[in-house]
Amino acid sequence: MKVLVINAGSSSLKYQLIDMDTEKMLCKGNCERIGMDTGRFGVKTFDGRHFQDLKTPIANHKAAFQKVTEILVHPKYGVIKDLSEISAVGHRVAQGGDLFKTSVLITDEVKKGIESLIPLAPLHNRPELDAINACQEVFGTELPMIAVFDTSFHSTMPQKAYIYPIPWEYYEKYKIRRYGFHGTSHRYVAHHVAHLMHQPIDDLKIISCHIGNGSSITAIANGKVVDTSMGLTPLDGFMMGTRSGALDPSVVTYIMKQENLTPDEMDNILNRQSGVLGVSGYADDRDVTDAEIKGEPRAVLAHQLMFYQIAKYIGSYAAAMNGVDVITFTAGLGENQPELRYDACRYLRFLGVKIDAVVNDETIHGKEGKVSTFDSQIPVYVINTNEELMIARDTRAIVDKLKYAKTEDKTVIDPEDI
Amino acid sequence: MKVLVINAGSSSLKYQLIDMDTEKMLCKGNCERIGMDTGRFGVKTFDGRHFQDLKTPIANHKAAFQKVTEILVHPKYGVIKDLSEISAVGHRVAQGGDLFKTSVLITDEVKKGIESLIPLAPLHNRPELDAINACQEVFGTELPMIAVFDTSFHSTMPQKAYIYPIPWEYYEKYKIRRYGFHGTSHRYVAHHVAHLMHQPIDDLKIISCHIGNGSSITAIANGKVVDTSMGLTPLDGFMMGTRSGALDPSVVTYIMKQENLTPDEMDNILNRQSGVLGVSGYADDRDVTDAEIKGEPRAVLAHQLMFYQIAKYIGSYAAAMNGVDVITFTAGLGENQPELRYDACRYLRFLGVKIDAVVNDETIHGKEGKVSTFDSQIPVYVINTNEELMIARDTRAIVDKLKYAKTEDKTVIDPEDI
Ligand SMILES: Nc1ncnc2c1ncn2[C@@H]1O[C@H](COP(=O)(O)OP(=O)(O)O)[C@@H](O)[C@H]1O
Ligand SMILES: Nc1ncnc2c1ncn2[C@@H]1O[C@H](COP(=O)(O)OP(=O)(O)O)[C@@H](O)[C@H]1O
Numbered sequence: 001m002k003v004l005v006i007n008a009g010s011s012s013l014k015y016q017l018i019d020m021d022t023e024k025m026l027c028k029g030n031c032e033r034i035g036m037d038t039g040r041f042g043v044k045t046f047d048g049r050h051f052q053d054l055k056t057p058i059a060n061h062k063a064a065f066q067k068v069t070e071i072l073v074h075p076k077y078g079v080i081k082d083l084s085e086i087s088a089v090g091h092r093v094a095q096g097g098d099l100f101k102t103s104v105l106i107t108d109e110v111k112k113g114i115e116s117l118i119p120l121a122p123l124h125n126r127p128e129l130d131a132i133n134a135c136q137e138v139f140g141t142e143l144p145m146i147a148v149f150d151t152s153f154h155s156t157m158p159q160k161a162y163i164y165p166i167p168w169e170y171y172e173k174y175k176i177r178r179y180g181f182h183g184t185s186h187r188y189v190a191h192h193v194a195h196l197m198h199q200p201i202d203d204l205k206i207i208s209c210h211i212g213n214g215s216s217i218t219a220i221a222n223g224k225v226v227d228t229s230m231g232l233t234p235l236d237g238f239m240m241g242t243r244s245g246a247l248d249p250s251v252v253t254y255i256m257k258q259e260n261l262t263p264d265e266m267d268n269i270l271n272r273q274s275g276v277l278g279v280s281g282y283a284d285d286r287d288v289t290d291a292e293i294k295g296e297p298r299a300v301l302a303h304q305l306m307f308y309q310i311a312k313y314i315g316s317y318a319a320a321m322n323g324v325d326v327i328t329f330t331a332g333l334g335e336n337q338p339e340l341r342y343d344a345c346r347y348l349r350f351l352g353v354k355i356d357a358v359v360n361d362e363t364i365h366g367k368e369g370k371v372s373t374f375d376s377q378i379p380v381y382v383i384n385t386n387e388e389l390m391i392a393r394d395t396r397a398i399v400d401k402l403k404y405a406k407t408e409d410k411t412v413i414d415p416e417d418i
Numbered sequence: 419m420k421v422l423v424i425n426a427g428s429s430s431l432k433y434q435l436i437d438m439d440t441e442k443m444l445c446k447g448n449c450e451r452i453g454m455d456t457g458r459f460g461v462k463t464f465d466g467r468h469f470q471d472l473k474t475p476i477a478n479h480k481a482a483f484q485k486v487t488e489i490l491v492h493p494k495y496g497v498i499k500d501l502s503e504i505s506a507v508g509h510r511v512a513q514g515g516d517l518f519k520t521s522v523l524i525t526d527e528v529k530k531g532i533e534s535l536i537p538l539a540p541l542h543n544r545p546e547l548d549a550i551n552a553c554q555e556v557f558g559t560e561l562p563m564i565a566v567f568d569t570s571f572h573s574t575m576p577q578k579a580y581i582y583p584i585p586w587e588y589y590e591k592y593k594i595r596r597y598g599f600h601g602t603s604h605r606y607v608a609h610h611v612a613h614l615m616h617q618p619i620d621d622l623k624i625i626s627c628h629i630g631n632g633s634s635i636t637a638i639a640n641g642k643v644v645d646t647s648m649g650l651t652p653l654d655g656f657m658m659g660t661r662s663g664a665l666d667p668s669v670v671t672y673i674m675k676q677e678n679l680t681p682d683e684m685d686n687i688l689n690r691q692s693g694v695l696g697v698s699g700y701a702d703d704r705d706v707t708d709a710e711i712k713g714e715p716r717a718v719l720a721h722q723l724m725f726y727q728i729a730k731y732i733g734s735y736a737a738a739m740n741g742v743d744v745i746t747f748t749a750g751l752g753e754n755q756p757e758l759r760y761d762a763c764r765y766l767r768f769l770g771v772k773i774d775a776v777v778n779d780e781t782i783h784g785k786e787g788k789v790s791t792f793d794s795q796i797p798v799y800v801i802n803t804n805e806e807l808m809i810a811r812d813t814r815a816i817v818d819k820l821k822y823a824k825t826e827d828k829t830v831i832d833p834e835d836i
Contacts, residue, residue, distance in 0.1 A: 163697065165724075166687075167687065168716065178666075227730075232666050235667055245583065248654030249670045250650055250651040251584065252681075253682070254594065254650065257681045263672075263674045269584075270667045274583055276583070278584050302583075304578040305583060308578045312645075314737060316731065317733070318733050318768060319733025319766060320730055320765065322766070349740055350741035
């Protein structure tokens with residue numbers, strides 16, 4: 001069974017075709033600058049072929065999907081003979097709110113649900129819904145399409161973790177609460193580390209650190225999310241590439257007053273000009289590291305701050321679960337920044353955490369595995385996250401169930417079943 | 419040596435006269451509703467005499483100080499014969515910014531410094547400065563007066579703890595950073611628990627939980643603050659009686675947009691209508707407990723949330739210091755809410771923390787001491803905070819130094835010297 005996985009933004013569309021019999025990626029690619037004068041389109045195949053067009057107009061998501069269909073069966077760059085080989089499409093959707101606690105088959109009702117959540121995630125759910133519609137126009141509505149939500153893995157959080165201590169009416173009126181994001185990544189990592197440890201996920205207390213441009217840390221006990229650092233939006237939590245994380249709310253209102261900013265302007269500053277960028281002047285961690293090596297004090301500070309905040313989150317989630325059995329690092333920085341892992345874990349020596357400096361330094365660029373010493377009381381793993389594979393697995397699971405049962409409730413699956 | 423301690427608000431003035439030879443409180447009292455139609459004025463003496471006038475106009479801080487001088491030498495309610503017995507006055511000042519890293523003798527220059535910090539703490543520094551001036555009018559400028567800052571104990575924090583990950587210019591232009599508050603309380607508690615443990619404070623990693631209407635948690639290693647939960651303002655940190663603590667900044671901007679609120683209105687909601695009040699409908703913890711006993715779900719939730727957030731802070735500060743040797747609870751709730759201490763510490767069993775339920779239940783209403791079991795790996799103490807005594811100690815120390823040395827730099831003392 002071949003599954004096409006789609007991750008759409010307002011001006012971009014990432015796609016990946018996965019053969020679910022082997023769980024191997026057949027090809028992946030990107031449409032960028034959708035709706036602009038010149039778009040970019042590319043593909044890379046499992047066997048090293050690649051194609052890129054940096055100056056092709058892509059009017060909208062529908063045009064993007066048409067390009068995808070062409071390349072998938074292309075004589076030179078294609079990986080399948082016919083589009084009918086694709087059994088299903090899995091769509092990443094950011095915000096499932098309290099409507100979608102699991103992945104679901106996309107129906108008209110599901111689309112209405114995704115639409116109803118646009119106010120909570122305007123920058124995500126709107127283009128994702130557009131992409132789903134465009135995808136159905138191109139592939140037809142007969143092809144099963146599944147929505148996999150960034151939030152749904154977090155839906156097991158208890159109220160004490162998701163309620164913000166603000167007037168209750170805002171929770172009731174506007175559904176303001178912690179939702180959490182990166183759920184598909186945390187779910188993949190949690191299952192994968194349990195597999196690597198040869199332990200059932202039900203016996204583990206996992207702290208999963210997804211550290212990229214956007215970062216979140218999640219506490220997972222017995223396979224269920226107990227708490228997570230992102231909240232109503234992906235701005236919550238700790239310092240990221242360009243985002244501040246949680247703040248003294250008076251910092252927000254104070255700056256707004258001093259600079260005479262609207263809420264949207266303030267939101268923009270805290271999302272795009274803050275975090276590592278705000279402190280050091282650099283957003284990409286490789287630039288921060290270069291500047292740190294040159295001795296720029298604010299680059300040094302930005303790293304110290306971020307590593308310190310990560311360590312504090314791990315400490316707090318150890319308390320949340322009354323212990324921790326394994327700590328994992330994933331995503332751009334988690335997988336490629338040994339300094340981060342080493343320095344953050346240095347704060348955790350009191351828990352018996354010990355990093356193997358040599359192994360840690362070597363575990364980058366696609367390597368994964370344990371980076372703690374043999375006598376570390378809590379093992380620390382680097383895991384290469386694979387949200388696309390997780391989306392494809394959910395997609396396959398739902399499609400498989402559909403084949404055997406046509407009753408409506410069977411279209412909703414529990415991720416635990418996968 | 420007798421020291422008068424003053425804690426002034428915009429419409430209130432708390433005072434306490436302390437005999438520093440014995441460190442005993444001679445009398446304490448309150449002027450309330452200053453500047454309103456009818457004020458309230460009262461005193462309680464060390465030997466049980468007390469006086470209260472609930473309907474006396476108190477025009478301003480000067481009038482309040484005049485009432486204080488009258489009652490101190492009053493034939494029936496007085497505790498001294500003559501005002502000349504008072505050797506010095508210690509004033510609590512909330513915000514010392516980065517100007518005042520220790521307690522100082524109040525000079526014209528110091529007053530200018532306090533004034534310059536008003537933008538950072540308008541509700542505090544303004545009335546405190548007014549009170550200092552009124553006090554000098556009544557007692558004369560010859561009487562040494564000392565300013566003791568809520569923030570100064572926190573001035574040892576490293577940058578990684580006090581820099582917010584927002585654009586750097588806001589730190590430079592507006593001095594937006596974490597300052598921390600309750601410093602005098604945390605300092606008192608830290609020294610007192612070291613004393614009770616018969617250990618030098620320099621050898622201890624202390625997590626001090628000041629839980630009242632306003633709450634903050636501070637990590638203190640070797641007698642120096644490493645991190646603290648309150649920040650630019652006392653709104654930062656975790657859930658309090660009516661304050662939200664730190665939030666996803668998007669929650670702030672989202673509500674502002676939905677409800678069309680100004681920054682000041684939003685600030686007010688997060689300071690006065692949030693926290694335990696926002697979740698449960700009750701601000702005073704005794705009311706929350708009553709409602710919890712009656713089974714009101716939001717009262718139950720408010721407690722769960724608060725205790726959980728406290729536990730997470732303790733976990734994060736254990737990471738900040740790479741360990742913890744003692745946990746302390748103080749202030750209204752810390753001293754009187756055994757459920758809070760028990761439930762918060764239940765999250766910390768993985769650190770070997772064990773509360774003695776019986777002793778814990780008994781340690782209320784002015785009792786203090788260890789509430790953990792004998793085999794708890796980390797002792798937990800209840801300490802009755804005494805900010806007034808701490809202010810009086812600083813005041814005495816500075817006055818003592820003044821007597822022996824007249825050089826200007828000797829007017830600044832290091833709290834470590836006390
Ligand atoms: N090989 C690498 N070495 C160091 N840092 C890397 C490497 N690859 C990616 N990163 C860092 O990871 C971050 C992006 O992470 P990523 O998970 O791709 O972000 P997101 O998915 O949130 O956009 C960037 O700061 C980048 O510098
Ligand atoms: N005897 C008590 N039993 C239970 N709670 C108490 C008791 N005394 C005070 N409190 C609680 O402590 C809180 C006030 O704490 P306090 O430290 O006085 O606050 P602050 O100084 O920040 O105004 C209130 O919520 C109150 O209910």
